[in-house]
Structure formats: structure tokens, C-alpha cells
Amino acid sequence: MTDTAPRPTLEAVAARAGVSRATVSRVVNGGDGVRDILVERVRKAVEELGYVPNQAARSLVTRRHDAIAVVVAEPETRVFADPFFALQLRGISKELTAHDNQLVLLLTEGRDDHARVGRYLAGGHVDGALVFSLHLDDPLPELIQRAGVPTVFGGRPGWSGDRRGVVYVDSDNRGGARDAVRHLAGLGRTRIAHITGALDQTSAVDRLDGYRDVMVDADPRLIAEADFTPAGGERAMRELLDRCPDVDAVFAANDLTASGALRVLRETGRRVPDDVAVIGFDDMLPVAEQTDPPLTTVRQDIEEMGRLMARLLLRGLDRGTPQEGVGGTPSSVVLPTTLVRRASA
Amino acid sequence: MTDTAPRPTLEAVAARAGVSRATVSRVVNGGDGVRDILVERVRKAVEELGYVPNQAARSLVTRRHDAIAVVVAEPETRVFADPFFALQLRGISKELTAHDNQLVLLLTEGRDDHARVGRYLAGGHVDGALVFSLHLDDPLPELIQRAGVPTVFGGRPGWSGDRRGVVYVDSDNRGGARDAVRHLAGLGRTRIAHITGALDQTSAVDRLDGYRDVMVDADPRLIAEADFTPAGGERAMRELLDRCPDVDAVFAANDLTASGALRVLRETGRRVPDDVAVIGFDDMLPVAEQTDPPLTTVRQDIEEMGRLMARLLLRGLDRGTPQEGVGGTPSSVVLPTTLVRRASA
Incomplete structure (x- = not known):
């Protein structure tokens, strides 16, 4: 069995050039999609270290893993x-x-x-x-x-x-939210609340924006923050009923949140949709069909x-x-x- | 940027030696766990091809990916x-x-x-x-x-x-199954059925063996085959009631199967455990606690x-x-x- 002295590695080139291993790989294999200044730095490091890309390394970086x-x-x-x-x-x-x-x-x-x-x-x-x-x-x-x-x-x-x-x-989160809130307004509801999703995610922010597009002067107390979970929906619904007992509709950021809100409405003796109309988001099955009552929702094809x-x-x-x-x-x-x-x- | 002529690869050595790439890797890196005859073949191929394991390839095969x-x-x-x-x-x-x-x-x-x-x-x-x-x-x-x-x-x-x-x-599938069936026998049940799991899996075979350990002369009609799913449990329970209307206990291969069996027993007007006692396997929560009635089962710590x-x-x-x-x-x-x-x- 033969062996050779240690040779400079891709890692060594990356360290010398101050770039990632992936960048070195791409330069060594043609340089596509790498900025000129980085290509230059990698080439300089390759020459200085005497790095020799070999067949195994090339196949390592060029071969499709599927x-x-x-x-x-x-x-x-x-x-x-x-x-x-x-x-x-x-x-x-x-x-x-x-x-x-x-x-x-x-x-x-x-x-x-x-x-x-x-x-x-x-x-x-x-x-x-x-x-x-x-x-x-x-x-x-x-x-x-x-x-x-x-x-x-x-x-x-x-x-x-x-x-x-x-x-x-x-998905068109903002447009879907607008459709939901417009539908609630079309039913004659005037105290339409929103239970948000996790607001560090764009889907939640977009749905809140869609709600605000329609409810331009919304009472800020009608917005309760949650996190896309049933437990979050329960907590937010309790808050809303506490702050605004006259709430007559809820647009929830997703179906799981809506299922939590429905549970609290039932517990507190509200009839859905007579007293409070509820709309979710996702059309997640079987959740949306198995809530009591079955859930009106905004469908996205997940x-x-x-x-x-x-x-x-x-x-x-x-x-x-x-x-x-x-x-x-x-x-x-x-x-x-x-x-x-x-x-x- | 420099480059060299193609060099023999690990793959070429593997092909020449008639072994897997992984075997070549292991031989090149010390030979642990490879039969002597294969080590010899790989070393011969390495020499014949002039294969030089290089740093990159070595790190490729020796480095921990974590x-x-x-x-x-x-x-x-x-x-x-x-x-x-x-x-x-x-x-x-x-x-x-x-x-x-x-x-x-x-x-x-x-x-x-x-x-x-x-x-x-x-x-x-x-x-x-x-x-x-x-x-x-x-x-x-x-x-x-x-x-x-x-x-x-x-x-x-x-x-x-x-x-x-x-x-x-x-898990001790056979021992657990024995415990379940002995418990049913201890309740005075004599027509104890078994709904099996997927019998191409050892866990299902072992549970069936445990059942047979206790029910040495079991009526073969008391054994119905299923597949660890609730739907399979329903089908098997219907079969059992059809073949043996006098069944007074069921040991199901897992909790999901038992939940299906319980549904069929309820539908056909049997009281559990009065008419038919049921035991599952897994202690899968919340399933095992939420069945009607809550499920006696064999717990394994999954x-x-x-x-x-x-x-x-x-x-x-x-x-x-x-x-x-x-x-x-x-x-x-x-x-x-x-x-x-x-x-x-």
C-alpha cells in the first residue's frame, strides 16, 4: 500500500482565501456564480499552496448526489x-x-x-x-x-x-386574509377580531396585513397574538372575550388556532356562527371538517x-x-x- | 490554476478488486473489520492501478460527519x-x-x-x-x-x-404478550382471541408466539391477522365476531389495532370489558387513555x-x-x- 505526504486540502485553500469550502469548490470547477474578486482570491490561494484538485475531490464537488x-x-x-x-x-x-x-x-x-x-x-x-x-x-x-x-x-x-x-x-396570504375578513363583513359583522399567527413569520404578518387592509380603522383590542397552535388560539380567544365581550366574528391565522378559539367559544356559551362567526386558514383536513361546527376557512394547497x-x-x-x-x-x-x-x- | 491528469479513483480500485467502495475505504484506512482475503485483493488493485490515497480522499473516508x-x-x-x-x-x-x-x-x-x-x-x-x-x-x-x-x-x-x-x-415482545394473555385468563376468560400485527415483522411474530405460549391449544379461528393499523383492527374484529361470536377477550398486537377493535365491539353492542375484555400493546399516549373505555395495555418505552x-x-x-x-x-x-x-x- 502506497501513500504520500500530506497535500494542501480544499479546506486549507478556503482558509487562506478567506472564503467557504463551497466557494473554493465552485471556483475550482469553473467559477460559475462566484464574484470575480472571490475567484481571484481563491486562484491566488490555490497557486500559493500548490493545491492540486484531484479526480476524487472533483467528483466530490461536481457529482450529483441525487x-x-x-x-x-x-x-x-x-x-x-x-x-x-x-x-x-x-x-x-x-x-x-x-x-x-x-x-x-x-x-x-x-x-x-x-x-x-x-x-x-x-x-x-x-x-x-x-x-x-x-x-x-x-x-x-x-x-x-x-x-x-x-x-x-x-x-x-x-x-x-x-x-x-x-x-x-x-400562498397569497394577504389576499386570502382579505377574502376572509370581507366575507365576515358581508355577513353584517362589525366587531371582527383577528388572532394572529407567530408574527416572526411572514405568513402571519401577511395575514395580519390582509385583515388590516379591510378593517382600516380596526380597534387594536380586536387583535390578539398567538402562534399557529390550538393552545395559542385558546389563550387569544380568552383575551379577546375579556377585552371585547361584544366581538361577533373571528378570523384566525390558521385552522389549528381556530379550533382552539372554537373550544373557548363553546365553553363560554357562545353559539357559532350565530353569536360569533369564525374563519380559519389552511383548510387542513381532517381538522377543518371535524371542528364543531365545521370550519369555514381559506384554502391553500399545502x-x-x-x-x-x-x-x-x-x-x-x-x-x-x-x-x-x-x-x-x-x-x-x-x-x-x-x-x-x-x-x- | 493548476490541474493534473486523471488519477485512479477509489471507485476504480473497488471495481478492479470486485469489492464495494466502502471496503476499499476501510482497507486504505487501516483494514479493520475486513476479511484478510478482501484486504489482499484491495491492496493488489491499489498497487496495480498506482492508486494514491490523498489527503482529501482520506479525510473524505476518515472524517467524522457527525x-x-x-x-x-x-x-x-x-x-x-x-x-x-x-x-x-x-x-x-x-x-x-x-x-x-x-x-x-x-x-x-x-x-x-x-x-x-x-x-x-x-x-x-x-x-x-x-x-x-x-x-x-x-x-x-x-x-x-x-x-x-x-x-x-x-x-x-x-x-x-x-x-x-x-x-x-x-422490547420483550414475547414476554409482554404472555403477560397480557395471562392477565385475560386470570380474569376467567376462556375464548381469548389475538389480532396480530404485520406478520412480516418480528415484533408481530414474537407477540403471536407469546399468545401461543399461554394458549397452547388455542382454537385457530381465534387468531385474526391485521397490520398494526386501526383499520386493520376493525377488519380483524369483524372477522373474529363472525367466526367466533362467543369471543370474550381480545389481545391486540398494538394500541392502534385495539382502538379499531373497540370501535367494532361498540358498534355491535358488546360491552367492554363485561362482554369482551381488550388489551393492547405499546401504551401509546394519548391513544391508550382516550379510547372508550381507556385501554389496558402492555407498556414499552418507545x-x-x-x-x-x-x-x-x-x-x-x-x-x-x-x-x-x-x-x-x-x-x-x-x-x-x-x-x-x-x-x-
């Missing part, structure tokens, strides 16, 4: 408790499997683990990433950008950094969102320009929503 | 529908996170995708694998063995091949099983002999079960 990472920016307990994620994963799984790509779900206990997720993404184990349920102050988007992994986001990312090349799939995320990513990888659409313009997609009428409003 | 794959040999729809998997994953996730290892969940649509999972495992993306819910004719164990990835199984694997070095964590699987794997990786215990003997663990009495028996 594997796509999925990152849900929530603790694994939440991923398994909220059917939203199962539905989105179902769409993703179907699409990836149809293209013989492996779905690699990276689970965490919480935000403290996101640096480790970033390291895995940067480690060359997947061809791209699908990321959803981002929260505003999450370090994940930056870690992903540094990892240099082609990514499609589920839901419009809310961070304020450089958004060039960011591709996402979202499984289709997952499928579309996967399709956009795979198409981008095939074209070699994973984060940009035809002609270099980002190809994000915003899907329409529809109001589904059941008994609650 | 990532562990989890493979559930079920379609992703089942993974998200059956709380058993969420619980086992919870235990795994807690343990891996405590050791700063990334949980990499490989989801599939079904058995046709297991070859792809094998490829991912062989691709050097993880340090080890945790595999559960194996079915008898599943190609996965062989694919994993070929991939050369240290593995701990959840549940005793049932395949008939070489089992040396196989490490698993299981989350602890997951935690233990992860712990055994990580310990093995630290020792460098991931599949063997101290002194070379396999260190599989079988956890005890306990009967939890509620209202149904």
Missing part, C-alpha cells in the same frame, strides 16, 4: 405534531421520488442546532435544499447562503439581507406547495442555475387561495 | 400517521443532539426506493445508521451491509442471512428505545468497533415491558 435536504426551522416535536409539515413533506417526497432523488430530512431540537444543519449542508452531502417555516431572527438563511447550496424556500423569507436569487413558493418547491429546485439544478429563472429573474411562485364555506361563518 | 442516518422502512405517509415513529424519532433526536450529531431522516415512498437509500448510505454522507420497522423480505439489510455503514436496528431483524455483528434494541439505539451507535463509533460490544460479543439490548391496567381488561 439527494435534496429538507429543513423545517422548527423543533422536531412541532414537525410531527402539526399536520402542515406532514402535508408539505408529502408533496416534496412525491416529487423527489418521481425524479429518483433522496429526501434527506434534517431534524433539530431547536434553533441552537441550526449551525450544525448549516455545516451538514456545506459538507457536500446534498445537491440542494428546501427550507421552510423560517422565523425572522433565524441564522439559517445566512448559514445556507454561506454553504453555497442551491435553495428554494417555502414561504417568503423575511430576512432583510441580500435577496438576489432567492426563490420561494408561497401539498402542492411542497411539490412545486421540489420541482423548482430540481429544474434549477438541471439548468445549472438553480436559484434563477429564465432570463436571470427569480422564479418565485405565489399560489392563489380560495374561501371554503362550511358552517362556522 | 451525522447519523435514520431509516424507517415504511412509506413516509405511515411515518407521519403512526405516533410510534414520532416517539422513537424523539428519543433518537434528543440523544443525537446531546452529542451534537445531525439527525438525517431518509424518507421514501415505499420499498422500491430502498436501493436509493442504500446508495445514499454508501455515499459517505453519514457516520452510521439507525434502521427500524424492517419487514422480512426487505432488501434494506443487505444494502446496508454492502454499504459498510455501522448500523443499529430498532427491533430484532428477521432476515436469515449472516447476523454476526448485528446490534439491535428491542422513546427510550430510540435513545438507546442512538447511544449504542455513538458509543460504537467512539470505540471504532461500532457493531460489536466489549469482547467482540454483540451488545443488543432487549427492554422489559410492563402491564398497564386501565378499564378495558
Whole structure:
């Protein structure tokens, strides 16, 4: 068995050039998508160190793994408790499997683990990433950008950094919220409350904005903050009844929140929809059909969102320009929503 | 930027030697755990091809990824529908996170995708694998063995091949089943039926064996086959009532199956436990507490099983002999079960 003296590694080049391993990889393999100034720095480091990219390393960085990472920016307990994620994963799984790509779900206990997720993404184990349920102050988007992994986001990312090349799939959260509140107003309701989602997520902010679009002079006491969970919906509904006993309608940020609100309304002897009309968001089945009464809600096609995320990513990888659409313009997609009428409003 | 002529790759050596990439890796990095005859073949191929393991390739094969794959040999729809998997994953996730290892969940649509999972495992993306819910004719164990990835199984694997070095964590399924059936007999029941789990899984076979240990001369019509799902439990209970209307007790292979059986008993006007006593297996919460009446069941600590699987794997990786215990003997663990009495028996 033969062996040689240690040779400079990709890591050493990255350290010398002050760039990520992924950036070195891309330069060594053609330099696509790397700024000229960085390409120059990497080339200088390569020459200074006498780095020789070899076949194994090249295949390591150029070969397709036919594997796509999925990152849900929530603790694994939440991923398994909220059917939203199962539905989105179902769409993703179907699409990836149809293209013989492996779905690699990276689970965490919480935000403290996101640096480790970033390291895995940067480690060359997947061809791209699908990321959803981002929260505003999450370090994940930056870690992903540094990892240099082609990514499609589920839901419009809310961070304020450089958004060039960011591709996402979202629902028309603001338009859907407007439809819900208009429907409640059309029923003659005047004290229409809103229970928000987690306001560090753009979907919650957009739904609140849609509510405000219609309720331009809304009594601020009619807005109660929650977090997309049934327990959050219960707490917020109690607050609302406490502050505004005359509330006659509620638009809840999602169906799980609405189910919690319905429970509190029933406990406190309010009839739905006679005393208080309620509308949710998602049309999550069987939840929305099994509430008492069955829930009027804003439907978004969650499984289709997952499928579309996967399709956009795979198409981008095939074209070699994973984060940009035809002609270099980002190809994000915003899907329409529809109001589904059941008994609650 | 410099570059060299193509050099022989690890793959070329593997092809020449007629062994897997993983075997070449292990030989090149010390040869531990590879049969002498294979070591010789690899060394010959290395010399003939002039293969030079380089730093990058070495780090590729020796470096710890601090990532562990989890493979559930079920379609992703089942993974998200059956709380058993969420619980086992919870235990795994807690343990891996405590050791700063990334949980990499490989989801599939079904058995046709297991070859792809094998490829991912062989691709050097993880340090080890945790595999559960194996079915008898599943190609996965062989694919994993070929991939050369240290593995701990959840549940005793049932395949008939070489089992040396196989490490698993299981519950005492047979002993737990015996406890359940003895309890029913102790209540004076004489027509005790069993609804089985999926009989291509060892857990189901072991529970059936435990039933037979106690009911040595059982009427074969008292055994109905199901598949660990509520719908399967309903079907099997209808069969049983049809064949043996005098059945006075049922031991179901798990709590979900028992919940289906309870529904059918209620529909057909049987009182539980007065007319028919029912016992499940798992003590899956909240299922077991929310059935009508609450379910007497055999408790296994599913989350602890997951935690233990992860712990055994990580310990093995630290020792460098991931599949063997101290002194070379396999260190599989079988956890005890306990009967939890509620209202149904």
C-alpha cells in the first residue's frame, strides 16, 4: 500500500482565501456564480499552496448526489405534531421520488442546532435544499447562503439581507386574509377580531396585513397574538372575550388556532356562527371538517406547495442555475387561495 | 490554476478488486473489520492501478460527519400517521443532539426506493445508521451491509442471512404478550382471541408466539391477522365476531389495532370489558387513555428505545468497533415491558 505526504486540502485553500469550502469548490470547477474578486482570491490561494484538485475531490464537488435536504426551522416535536409539515413533506417526497432523488430530512431540537444543519449542508452531502417555516431572527438563511447550496424556500423569507436569487413558493396570504375578513363583513359583522399567527413569520404578518387592509380603522383590542397552535388560539380567544365581550366574528391565522378559539367559544356559551362567526386558514383536513361546527376557512394547497418547491429546485439544478429563472429573474411562485364555506361563518 | 491528469479513483480500485467502495475505504484506512482475503485483493488493485490515497480522499473516508442516518422502512405517509415513529424519532433526536450529531431522516415512498437509500448510505454522507420497522423480505439489510455503514436496528431483524455483528434494541415482545394473555385468563376468560400485527415483522411474530405460549391449544379461528393499523383492527374484529361470536377477550398486537377493535365491539353492542375484555400493546399516549373505555395495555418505552439505539451507535463509533460490544460479543439490548391496567381488561 502506497501513500504520500500530506497535500494542501480544499479546506486549507478556503482558509487562506478567506472564503467557504463551497466557494473554493465552485471556483475550482469553473467559477460559475462566484464574484470575480472571490475567484481571484481563491486562484491566488490555490497557486500559493500548490493545491492540486484531484479526480476524487472533483467528483466530490461536481457529482450529483441525487439527494435534496429538507429543513423545517422548527423543533422536531412541532414537525410531527402539526399536520402542515406532514402535508408539505408529502408533496416534496412525491416529487423527489418521481425524479429518483433522496429526501434527506434534517431534524433539530431547536434553533441552537441550526449551525450544525448549516455545516451538514456545506459538507457536500446534498445537491440542494428546501427550507421552510423560517422565523425572522433565524441564522439559517445566512448559514445556507454561506454553504453555497442551491435553495428554494417555502414561504417568503423575511430576512432583510441580500435577496438576489432567492426563490420561494408561497400562498397569497394577504389576499386570502382579505377574502376572509370581507366575507365576515358581508355577513353584517362589525366587531371582527383577528388572532394572529407567530408574527416572526411572514405568513402571519401577511395575514395580519390582509385583515388590516379591510378593517382600516380596526380597534387594536380586536387583535390578539398567538402562534399557529390550538393552545395559542385558546389563550387569544380568552383575551379577546375579556377585552371585547361584544366581538361577533373571528378570523384566525390558521385552522389549528381556530379550533382552539372554537373550544373557548363553546365553553363560554357562545353559539357559532350565530353569536360569533369564525374563519380559519389552511383548510387542513381532517381538522377543518371535524371542528364543531365545521370550519369555514381559506384554502391553500399545502401539498402542492411542497411539490412545486421540489420541482423548482430540481429544474434549477438541471439548468445549472438553480436559484434563477429564465432570463436571470427569480422564479418565485405565489399560489392563489380560495374561501371554503362550511358552517362556522 | 493548476490541474493534473486523471488519477485512479477509489471507485476504480473497488471495481478492479470486485469489492464495494466502502471496503476499499476501510482497507486504505487501516483494514479493520475486513476479511484478510478482501484486504489482499484491495491492496493488489491499489498497487496495480498506482492508486494514491490523498489527503482529501482520506479525510473524505476518515472524517467524522457527525451525522447519523435514520431509516424507517415504511412509506413516509405511515411515518407521519403512526405516533410510534414520532416517539422513537424523539428519543433518537434528543440523544443525537446531546452529542451534537445531525439527525438525517431518509424518507421514501415505499420499498422500491430502498436501493436509493442504500446508495445514499454508501455515499459517505453519514457516520452510521439507525434502521427500524424492517419487514422480512426487505432488501434494506443487505444494502446496508454492502454499504459498510455501522448500523443499529430498532427491533430484532428477521432476515436469515449472516447476523454476526448485528446490534439491535428491542422490547420483550414475547414476554409482554404472555403477560397480557395471562392477565385475560386470570380474569376467567376462556375464548381469548389475538389480532396480530404485520406478520412480516418480528415484533408481530414474537407477540403471536407469546399468545401461543399461554394458549397452547388455542382454537385457530381465534387468531385474526391485521397490520398494526386501526383499520386493520376493525377488519380483524369483524372477522373474529363472525367466526367466533362467543369471543370474550381480545389481545391486540398494538394500541392502534385495539382502538379499531373497540370501535367494532361498540358498534355491535358488546360491552367492554363485561362482554369482551381488550388489551393492547405499546401504551401509546394519548391513544391508550382516550379510547372508550381507556385501554389496558402492555407498556414499552418507545422513546427510550430510540435513545438507546442512538447511544449504542455513538458509543460504537467512539470505540471504532461500532457493531460489536466489549469482547467482540454483540451488545443488543432487549427492554422489559410492563402491564398497564386501565378499564378495558
